Amino acid sequence: MSTKAYAAFSEAEDLKPHQIQRRDLQDKDVFIDIEYCGVCHSDIHTARAEWGQPHYPVVPGHEIIGRVLAVGPNVTKYKVGDLVGVGCMVESCKHCNPCDEGLEQYCESGMIGTYNSAKSKHGGITYGGYSENIVVEEDFVLSIPTTIDVKAAAPLLCAGITTWSPLRHWNVKKGDKVGVIGLGGLGHMGVKFAKAMGAHVVMITTSPEKGEDAKKLGADEVLISKDALQLQAHANSFDFLLNTIPVGHDVNPYLSLLKLDKTMCIVGAVEPLPGVHGGLLIGKRRHLAGSLIGGIKETQEMLDFCGEHQIVSDVEVINIQDINNAYERMIKSDVKYRFVIDMKSLKNS
Amino acid sequence: MSTKAYAAFSEAEDLKPHQIQRRDLQDKDVFIDIEYCGVCHSDIHTARAEWGQPHYPVVPGHEIIGRVLAVGPNVTKYKVGDLVGVGCMVESCKHCNPCDEGLEQYCESGMIGTYNSAKSKHGGITYGGYSENIVVEEDFVLSIPTTIDVKAAAPLLCAGITTWSPLRHWNVKKGDKVGVIGLGGLGHMGVKFAKAMGAHVVMITTSPEKGEDAKKLGADEVLISKDALQLQAHANSFDFLLNTIPVGHDVNPYLSLLKLDKTMCIVGAVEPLPGVHGGLLIGKRRHLAGSLIGGIKETQEMLDFCGEHQIVSDVEVINIQDINNAYERMIKSDVKYRFVIDMKSLKNS
Incomplete structure (x- = not known):
């Protein structure tokens, strides 16, 4: 089957988006x-x-929501018409300790990313969700509660988890x-x-405005982290800190x-954290x-919890044609809080 | 009571070692x-x-082994003649959560160090073990097994614990x-x-010689940490790392x-650790x-475990008169592995 996808290109590659092939359905595949x-x-x-150098053309996207169009002969969990999701992974070895414990993201052979992976057992490069459709093994397909806003559920698949x-x-x-550090x-x-x-x-947060926004989302209190007196007042008082800052930064305060x-716990900064003071740990x-x-x-x-508690992301829906502008706005933190692409805009283009 | 002590001085202070006073015995004190x-x-x-600026004169020393000379009227755990030890602390608040859990070193009011603390409830400055004698509340006195080499037991009180x-x-x-990182x-x-x-x-360790020494102490294997191939061979394989390097260093390898x-776990470096990579944690x-x-x-x-298993430190015994030379040798890591002062050298001086 062929598909239409929105891809990022290098000039060295000549594969065009409409030439990207999804694999034929295997026994356990969900289309x-x-x-x-x-x-x-x-x-x-x-x-x-x-x-690092990606495998161009890249079809990004790993916060995917869609409907099952077809299933392979041995699929048991899903049927045509089901509302489903796909997150950051589409395969893992399934037999190492982390996989056995349901922690496929730490698979000792390396998880296969939803896009830009050259190591899928099915061959080729994986292509992600900026696309009309996708084929994924059922073990990496999630069930989406029908009680929540579908478009706002997409970011649950990465930002949420x-x-x-x-x-x-x-x-x-x-x-x-x-404490939640950083509001994005x-x-x-x-x-x-x-x-x-x-x-x-x-x-x-460093920003009083973001502090006010966070209260609207449910925060009980705001700590402005550039205020030494506020830091002092909260010293030695937290049971857990979730640090979402996406770049290297001074973690000592x-x-x-x-x-x-x-x-x-650091979840954003895949970068060096300068000068972590041993004394603060000791x-x-x-x-x-x-x-x-x-x-x-x-x-x-x-996802089930979100269905029960009516939790979704705050999103701004865009057309695929606006993606490069969206990237620029994300870099400036100019979105509350996640862009979601309405894929009708690709299908109708 | 007066005492003789070996003190480090600043020129601004004129209190002499022989003028340092131990407090009179209180109800729960052990002399x-x-x-x-x-x-x-x-x-x-x-x-x-x-x-930081210490309270001169400093009488250092918090790996203390001695015999009970006298006890206060309400002391129940020790009697005259018992072999006892004192480590890094001599007081804590005794009513915060860490103290309740037996973690006085993390006392929320701050533990009172064995020397150079100005916050003892008994007043004055605390003076440590480079001295003829010391007075300590019984709750901070340890029982030393009589089955182990007394002089080699001293470093158990700090390096050991x-x-x-x-x-x-x-x-x-x-x-x-x-993995034990660093051999000192x-x-x-x-x-x-x-x-x-x-x-x-x-x-x-970075040093093949230290690696051989460690095998004599019981290590099963040696990893030379400046060898990238050895690091690679041991990647993702350790259940615990005890990092004893005493200065800031690159922890990423x-x-x-x-x-x-x-x-x-860092136990030595009370200093910034440069560029801890978030990606290695994530x-x-x-x-x-x-x-x-x-x-x-x-x-x-x-200490009880050491008594059962005949574990002590490897030590080099010195006289108090050699302390400044010992300091210089320690700075050059020229000791296997701990200097211990024989206090007879002070008493007889």
Whole structure:
């Protein structure tokens, strides 16, 4: 089957979007008609070769919502017409310890990304959600609750699970004091989830305006992190910090906010963090950790939770033709809080 | 009572060592005749004002072994003649959560250091173990097993507990692959304890000679950390890393050695760690943590364990008159692995 896709190109490649082939359906494959696709900062990094040389043409997109159009003969979980999602992964080895534990994102052979991976067992390069349709093994297809706004559910597949997974892993619970550092695509989901889990949520930001926005999303309190007196007042008081800042930064002022034995988890900065002070770790046995998206099982749990609690992302819907402008606006943090592409705009083009 | 002590002076102070007064015995006080005192790098930092302006004259020393000379009227745990020890702390608030949990080193009001603290409830400045004797509340006095070499037991009170506590806290057990990074006063105890706990112990060092020394102490294997191929061969394979390097350093090569969800604990570097890479934390949900000495309860557990397993430090015994030379040799790492002062040399001077 052929498909129409919106691809980022290098001049050295001559494959055109309409020439991109989806594989024929295998036994366990689900063929999905894509309705919406969220726009993640990873899409920009990849399309612009900021994370190494990509396999052009790149079809980005790993926050995919759509309807099942067809299924392979041995698919049991989904049927034609189901509302489904696809996140950041489409394959893993399925037999290492992390895969056995439902943590496919940490697969010891390496997970296969939804786009720009050359290691799929099906051959070729994986192409993502800026496309009319996609074929994915059923084990990497998620069920989307029909009770929530479909287009606003798309970012749950990456921004959602990236914040949900650490909040769950570090056992955030009712009454915990949880800080969410940074208010963007990840941070706004972190605030919503932590609040729904019963935590006392503190938005930690340099911007008073973002602080006010965070209160509208459910934050109980705001800590302006450039104010030394506010930092001092909250010192040694947090049970967990979710750090969504997407670039390298000084984490020391945040570390000093943690109680004894508590953790700050990095989910955004895939970059060096300058001068982490050993004394801040030693003095209160604090932890600096990281977390990568989430496994399929916990992604489904998150989606079910979102269905029950009516949680979705705050999104701005765009047409595929506006994608480059959207990228520019994302770089300036000019979106509340996630762009989602209405794929009708590609189909009708 | 008066005492003789070996003190580091500033020219601005005119109190002489023989004028230093120990307090009169209070209800719960234990008066200890000091036999040996280990020499910790903290002693140098404090005496030389490298950790801020100290309260001169400083009487350093917090690895103290001695015999009980007298006890206050309400002391129940010790009697005259008992072999006892004192480590890094002599008081804490005793009513905060960490104190309640036996983690006095993390006392929310701040533990009172054995020397150079101006916050003792008894007033004055605390003076440490480079001295004929010391008075300490019984709750901060440890019982020393009589089955081990007394002089070699002194460093257990700081170097020992500093490595024991994280190995226990992170539940190192039989069959775990544990790396000890750096071979000095702390590292050599880390190797001995991890081995005694049943771990497969890997000495991680830049020096092949130190690697050979570590094998004599019980290490099963050596990883030369400046060898990229060796680092690669051990990538993602460690259950725990005990990092004893005493200064700021690049931790990224070590982080890459950890398995999913595992921890590297910093116990030496009370300094900034340059450029900790967020991607190394995120990619395998790794933890970078720290740990500070240990509580009184776990220090006693360690000492009892040492009695059962015949574990002591490797020491070089010196006279107090040689202390400045010892400091110079420690700075050059020219000691295997801890200097211990025989306090007879002060008493007889």
